[in-house]
């Protein structure tokens with residue numbers, strides 16, 4: 001057993017949090033900084049100098065030698081450049097440690113090597129990082145020593161967003177303004193701020209590092225590109241919530257300690273459905289902090305896995321045939337004085353403000369289903385969505401029995417008069433207590449499910465930042481709130497107007513509600529009948545970014561300009577093409593250098609056996625049958641490999657953009673599948689010792 005410790009003692013110990021600020025900053029400086037954090041008031045340089053100095057002193061006490069502006073460019077991962085605190089040596093030969101307000105507030109990384117989607121010519125390299133003081137700075141300890149990390153936003157010389165965070169902060173501001181307008185109409189005069197709170201659940205796989213190193217597909221692409229199913233998959237459901245094995249438990253413990261120290265509220269951990277799959281979930285945080293924390297979670301999982309001789313796979317679908325990994329984005333809206341706008345209370349039918357919020361969300365999701373779908377699009381998610389417990393690609397909303405019934409009443413009679421009650425759960429065992437039952441069940445097949453006092457957007461993939469999905473959620477709901485407020489603020493009779501509006505929205509957008517099985521073929525047909533989009537792939541999803549409807553909304557709420565949206569569209573096409581290109585080339589490499597040589601060797605062994613058996617005077621027909629079978633698959637592999645080479649070359653030669661991405665999707669991806677098939681068949685025929693890499697079984701069951 002490892003040494004015991006008290007979580008409360010270590011939680012946040014490496015964070016420049018409110019307690020540290022209060023302790024270390026002069027009163028006036030602390031007050032000014034709080035004003036900036038809470039109200040967005042500009043910070044003057046003199047105040048920033050004091051904060052920077054104290055932050056540096058605090059960080060140095062924690063062992064820090066460097067600081068970094070930590071940002072989230074459009075690469076999907078975070079970026080950082082380290083600067084030590086040293087100043088130019090003095091005549092004495094000694095150095096001082098310094099950190100100015102300017103260095104805290106603004107950084108100037110060379111922006112030319114980050115994706116900008118044409119927003120910035122390569123010769124115009126300037127980009128700026130700006131301190132996001134609403135997400136606390138922290139000291140990260142790793143092999144580099146200790147580094148003061150300052151969460152920042154990243155913009156171009158001309159102020160365009162080059163990152164995930166800038167639009168997120170803009171969208172948080174947009175929904176804050178519109179939600180405040182809405183609650184004021186209901187008589188709330190005290191709340192000063194409404195913040196989207198987010199809790200992203202992180203699913204991941206762990207595999208043994210030595211085995212990982214023998215799989216080029218895992219090394220280069222993060223997922224397996226070949227692999228036959230082992231005799232056992234997840235059919236017994238015995239891994240889900242199963243006892244956590246000691247190796248994994250030790251890993252989870254270390255992950256938690258690291259996360260708690262930097263203030264990440266790691267709360268829940270368990271085995272997930274697929275063998276070797278696990279989950280970590282934090283407690284809610286304001287959206288921007290949640291996004292930063294989720295990056296820390298992903299990085300910590302990877303780093304600690306390394307220390308335990310394992311590799312953490314964050315890909316959405318590392319293994320075909322078993323569950324993929326999602327990052328369910330739990331989203332709600334809370335006021336600074338602790339009210340959750342998505343809390344229906346015990347009798348939702350009487351909670352008019354809640355019903356307006358709810359129907360606004362239905363409207364937002366229905367009108368912008370394409371954008372929401374796009375926000376979860378990535379090359380890995382194309383394999384995950386609609387397969388093995390991940391939601392399908394059709395956006396719909398699950399409300400559960402109670403709320404669906406309220407909406408039903410509103411639509412049919414214009415009035416909701418009652419709410420279904422939860423009742424009691426009887427177990428039939430005298431010694432067990434009676435449980436109060438929720439009025440609503442859960443539904444795992446729904447991409448957007450109401451779960452008590454929040455929505456759970458289940459479509460998001462495990463590797464992706466939740467920034468994008470939350471930008472969309474915040475903005476589409478801000479738009480719906482704004483439109484509702486425009487009507488209500490100008491009405492003579494508020495009661496009547498709000499009643500009519502709720503009924504109108506419920507009626508017009510009821511079609512987005514679906515409580516049934518999202519996996520069934522009937523739902524695909526039914527969704528089509530209802531006119532709901534079924535956007536199956538990333539390349540089909542991307543155009544949603546730049547429709548006139550989307551541009552108008554994002555511009556209206558100051559979240560994206562048209563140019564920023566167009567640049568993101570371009571980057572997404574490029575990312576898709578690059579990802580598939582790497583996968584295709586990895587397959588070509590593995591097939592040429594590992595599988596074909598192994599197959600050829602195996603035919604040789606079989607041929608030798610046939611000869612030897614015949615010479616020994618026995619009947620070699622079984623060996624000869626296997627040799628023939630293997631030769632057929634060898635030929636199929638060779639043919640599919642040649643075909644994949646041709647289409648990959650052709651794709652790579654095309655100009656970057658939508659056409660290229662679509663070509664990868666329609667030609668290269670099927671050619672990859674065609675190459676995988678004979679190789680997977682061979683894996684089931686060949687001698688295990690002759691197989692050139694660890695199998696699915698080795699990877700998933702022998703961690």
Ligand SMILES: NC(=O)CC[C@H](N)C(=O)O
Pocket residue numbers: 203272273323324325326327384388389390391444458
């Ligand atoms: N138990 C679960 O919630 C499974 C979720 C599933 N792994 C997904 O991809 O979303």
